[in-house]
Amino acid sequence: MHPLPFVTKEQIEEIVKTYPTPFHLYDEAGIRRNAENVKKAFAWNPGFIEYFAVKATPNPKILSIFNEYGFGADCASFNELALAKAVGIPGDRVMFSSNDTPFSEYTYAAHTGAVINLDDITHIDFCEKACGGKLPETMSIRFNPGGIFRMSNGIMDNPGDSKYGMTESQVFEAVRVMMKKGVKHFGIHAFLASNTITNDYYPILSRILFELAVKVNKDTGADISFVNLSGGVGVAYKPEQQGNDILEIGERVRQVYEDVLVPAGMDKVRLCTEMGRFMTGPYGGLVTKAIHEKHTYKEYIGVDACAVNLIRPAMYGAYHHITVLGKEDSTCDHTYDITGSLCENNDKFAVDRAMPRIDMGDYLFIHDAGAHGYSMGYNYNGKMRSAELLLKEDGSVELIRRAENPRDYFATFDCTEAAGPLDEVLKEQGI
């Protein structure tokens, strides 16, 4: 059974009086409950920091909630760094885990005091120049063990085919070169599997990284001050899946820490994570209204959201559970494709999905859209990004990002010629 939505039909009927569908709605209570559990799970490690992966939900309000818990931000671009800075997250709580990094972004990262997580050995000189001729004293290194990453429940991911990180020998070489260039404290990072739904992932990864940290320390004498387990802790998107238990994960990582780092005398190593999906995924839903039904070779329900609001189903064939609000207990005796309006046949939130009968005007709650939902949005077909709303703990709703309007869509054109007519067209529409 997939958990029910965190809002009722009655609440949505109130909300749409002010904010028309479609919109992303986030559950503050859920986000906070989960953040507290994350803090508790790793409290055994005094220096623990969760650097929230900004790309999952790049909204200042969401970032400032995490800031309250002492969490930081994991960024990969100028805009993400600027967002973290704007929210007031101090540089030493910002991780810059970029790849294929532009010169100016290394410069800005160094300027803000973010910790640079170096993706490749060939970036050392490039980064040094970008940082004004001197590498920062604390830097991180991204490791990629190659091959296939396996866990007890089968093949999980394919690091050998992934563009990120350095080989093991490059890690050693990079540390030596960077020490010569004045780097004093190192972190080791790897992201080996995405959206894992097993409590095994972090414990297995931490053993790999802790053992590497010990070897690097022994061979080079480098101070390894932190190990970063990155993201990859997943969300139970499908009803038959069992979600991760972060408290168990934290305890099992502690055991590996005791097993590997403590005997090596490395009991001061700080643990870091860069979770995105796990922090916000289940606590956001895309709310949309059924506006058309179509009976051809299949039964279609057309809704007022489309893939620009949530691309995961179109892009990866990802499953997102859908609840018809007010029909939570109805029998799923209809089979529908739920479609958006893009001129792309993959613009479907669900294909051949058993659902209760859907009537025009029904509100659909598309679950687990809180991470990599709004943020992967785009403007295909001239469609615009929706609003983001926060359902607060007291039940009120706060607009935390307004919906785009046509003026936003046209803002990047040089409309000198068309400005007159375009302005009239928009004014006619009351925009």
Ligand SMILES: *Cc1c(COP(=O)(O)O)cnc(C)c1O
């Ligand atoms: C995407 C990403 C994350 C977050 O991953 P989730 O699966 O959302 O937890 C963390 N670190 C890096 C470097 C990433 O690219």
